[in-house]
Amino acid sequence: xxxxxxxxxxxxCDETGVGIVRGTELLANVIASSMDEHSRYGGVVPExxxxxxxxxxxxxxxxxxxxxxxTLDDLDxxxxxxxxxxxxxxxxxxxxxxxxxxxxxxxxxxVNHLVGHVGADVLGGxxxxxxxxxxxxxxxxxxxxxxxxxxxxxxxxxxTIDDAAGEAFDKVARLLSLxxxxxxxxxxxxxxxxxxxxxxxxxxxxxxxxxRHRYDFSFSGLKTAVARWVEQRRDAGEGVPIPDVAASFRxxxxxxxxxxxxxxxxxxxxxxxLLGGGVVANARVRELAEQRCAEHGITLRIPPLxxxxxxxAMIAEVGAQLVMAGHEPSSLDFGxxxxxxxxxxxx
Amino acid sequence: MxxxxxxxxxxxxxxxxxxxxxxxxxxxxxxxxxAEVIGDLIRECLAESGIATSALSGVAVGxxxxxxxGLRVGIAAAATFAFAAGKPVVRVVSHDAVAFxxxxxxxxxxxxxxTDARRREVYWSEFSGADDVGLPVRAAGPAIAxxxxxxxxxxxxxxxxxxxxxxxxLAERIYQHGRDFAAPEPVxxxxxxxxxxxxxxxxxx
Ligand SMILES: [Zn+2]
Numbered sequence: 001x002x003x004x005x006x007x008x009x010x011x012x013c014d015e016t017g018v019g020i021v022r023g024t025e026l027l028a029n030v031i032a033s034s035m036d037e038h039s040r041y042g043g044v045v046p047e048x049x050x051x052x053x054x055x056x057x058x059x060x061x062x063x064x065x066x067x068x069x070x071t072l073d074d075l076d077x078x079x080x081x082x083x084x085x086x087x088x089x090x091x092x093x094x095x096x097x098x099x100x101x102x103x104x105x106x107x108x109x110x111v112n113h114l115v116g117h118v119g120a121d122v123l124g125g126x127x128x129x130x131x132x133x134x135x136x137x138x139x140x141x142x143x144x145x146x147x148x149x150x151x152x153x154x155x156x157x158x159x160t161i162d163d164a165a166g167e168a169f170d171k172v173a174r175l176l177s178l179x180x181x182x183x184x185x186x187x188x189x190x191x192x193x194x195x196x197x198x199x200x201x202x203x204x205x206x207x208x209x210x211x212r213h214r215y216d217f218s219f220s221g222l223k224t225a226v227a228r229w230v231e232q233r234r235d236a237g238e239g240v241p242i243p244d245v246a247a248s249f250r251x252x253x254x255x256x257x258x259x260x261x262x263x264x265x266x267x268x269x270x271x272x273x274l275l276g277g278g279v280v281a282n283a284r285v286r287e288l289a290e291q292r293c294a295e296h297g298i299t300l301r302i303p304p305l306x307x308x309x310x311x312x313a314m315i316a317e318v319g320a321q322l323v324m325a326g327h328e329p330s331s332l333d334f335g336x337x338x339x340x341x342x343x344x345x346x347x
Numbered sequence: 348m349x350x351x352x353x354x355x356x357x358x359x360x361x362x363x364x365x366x367x368x369x370x371x372x373x374x375x376x377x378x379x380x381x382a383e384v385i386g387d388l389i390r391e392c393l394a395e396s397g398i399a400t401s402a403l404s405g406v407a408v409g410x411x412x413x414x415x416x417g418l419r420v421g422i423a424a425a426a427t428f429a430f431a432a433g434k435p436v437v438r439v440v441s442h443d444a445v446a447f448x449x450x451x452x453x454x455x456x457x458x459x460x461x462t463d464a465r466r467r468e469v470y471w472s473e474f475s476g477a478d479d480v481g482l483p484v485r486a487a488g489p490a491i492a493x494x495x496x497x498x499x500x501x502x503x504x505x506x507x508x509x510x511x512x513x514x515x516x517l518a519e520r521i522y523q524h525g526r527d528f529a530a531p532e533p534v535x536x537x538x539x540x541x542x543x544x545x546x547x548x549x550x551x552x
Contacts, residue, residue: 047415047539054419054533058426072431088416091382092423098386099424102393103400103431108386175547227550235551332386 004076004323007064007100008316011093012085012113013140014038014049016056018064019313021320026123027068029306029313032056039180043170044139046086053092061096064312072104077329079319082110082347083340085140090336098332107329109319110347112340113310115154117276118147119321120307120314129299131270133157135261137285138277138310139166139181142257144215144264145342147274150318151325156342157264158215161204165253166279168219172226172249176242186246187282193247195284200225200252205259214267215260222252254285262292274301278309322346348398350389350406350428351515354381354421355413355441356462356508360388362396362403363515365523370396372512378463381417385424405434407518409441409509411534412470412489413462418533437518438529441509442472446483447520448513449504450476457501458483461494462509469494470536473501480524482517491536 003023010017014035020028034052038044065071080097083090094110101108117136122128134145142160147153163171166183173182178189203218204210226249233240257279265273273293279285280302293300307314327346334347348370351361358381361372371392375384393400408425411418429436442460449458456476461469472488497503521528 041541045539045541048541050415050419051533051535051539054423057423058430061427061430088419091416092419094382095385095420095423096427098389099426099428100431102386102389103428171547224550227547231549231551332390333383335380335383 004320005070005074006077006079006316006319006323007075008079008312008314008319009093009097010081010116010310010312010315011053011089012081013089013310014044015310016053016060017310017312018060019311019316020064020068020070021123021313021316023320024122024124024317026313027070028064029311030060030064030067031311032060035181042174042180043167046088049086050088050092053089057092057096072100075104075106077107077109077319077323079109079111079315081113081116081315082334083113083337085113085338087336087338090338094336108332109322110330110334111315111318112342112345114141114143114145114342115150115345116314116318118145118150118274119317120276120303121274121301122150122321123303123307123313123317129272132272132274133261133264133268133270134274134276135257136277137165137257137279139170140164141277142217143342144261146268146270151321151327151345154342154345158213158217158260160217160219161213162218162220163223165217165219165257168223168253171223175227175230176245183279183282186250189243189246190250190284193241193243195247195251197241197244198229198248200248202252202256205256215264217256217260219253222249250282250284254282254288257285258288258292262296262298265298266296271297272299272301276303276308280308281305348403349515349518350392350403351511351518352406352421352425353409353441353444353509353511353514354385354417355409355411358384358388358421359509359511360392361511361515362392362398363512363519365519369512370398372510374508374511376508378414378417381420385420389424389428400432403432403434405429405437407437407439407515409444409514410438410529411441412464412536413441414465415535422533437522438531439514439517439521440489440529440534441514442470442489443483443485444513444517445504445506445509446474447517448510450481450483459497459499459501459503461497461503461505463507464491468492471497473499480520482520482524482526489534489536
């Protein structure tokens, strides 16, 4: 068949995304974010995000169709994120997608958000070589996957057992009186700091932890360690060297993320690593990934940043892959599943 | 002819016509399954009525008040359905539809409509009666209150669901008489639950 034209809707967190793809070609990727509305609370407020999705849905949809210069009639299918994510936020996208699918008569695919991050890498680039290990890191998730086949075989190797990495950046930023979202501000402050100045802990990295949690992550202990260090300095009446704290914290996060991802590649004999999620915007995470992958002969793939953060195009791409693989559309009665397992690629 | 949707209480979908009345109506009372059922309800109503999407003149939707998460599902579906069908969306306050149905049944006099707002509160609207064309006249509300705070001489109608057929027929009547539809914003009546923290908590004691 010809490359299918698919529209994808993503509303799992604080970005309202509508993207349009034709096969693996990106035609539109429009994103409205409610990030600014969350900044004063230091994190995503689910009800604020859901209200913003409803407001942004029609303008985002219209802008995507205009950007791609296609009509709804031209579409071969519609895809929507059904989980994991914030339930109330997901439901806006699901309601919108179902209304669209029924009025157009187009088939509807309910897609896994995490698999969407892998799908982002297929867009516009070279074909995704499989199997590949995928490290997906954002404010909402920190997951390590083994992708044997994007549309039929994705395995969860490990994930965070407490905070997402992006959440840890936000919390440490607040501790250092840096604005939300924490990632870019920590990144900026860290540029002038010494990453070896303070030895912060690497979560779940001791031999005993590795037995049970080889590919799992934990950032809550690290966050507490940074808080304790900063408090001790302040209690002693000493200044807090923000660049050093930021650089040392960032180093601890990047180190544990990349160490575990590279270990998975080596253990499984899969010399390919794919990064996705908003934390990929972090300069040190990318740099360390490039360096360690080169050392271990691992091919590293990082989609363009606009496709790493949550977006509708990545959901459209998973939809297109499902169509091309001959998968049936989802049954119309799917709902939002805030904990949808990554093994369930299509709901 | 309108497709009508209301998810302010349960989920309800109907096809109505100004002259022919209710051509189809499907509802699910479960207040936690809006996202799951909305698609099938629309599909079943279209199939049962035999009405093609192209034959509709618009989509009517209840804007609440109602618990937010479910309310948004119907509003989102109505917006995209109408856009894809190339038809307008017309909006009504869900309580007005309840009152419209009550007066259309031949009742008269003042009416208090309440629906569940969770957290032991209710959404309420008070109506003084129906006007000369049968449209309910809202005297107060919609607002939110504890159930026993509402003392009024009006007939009290505590309801657990809003009929999409009433939403649709009300919209037809509003259009026919050139009255105003509801505003495009959902009737939330509550601010999002957020607390501004006083800053990071100490971890060392
Ligand atoms: Zn994501």
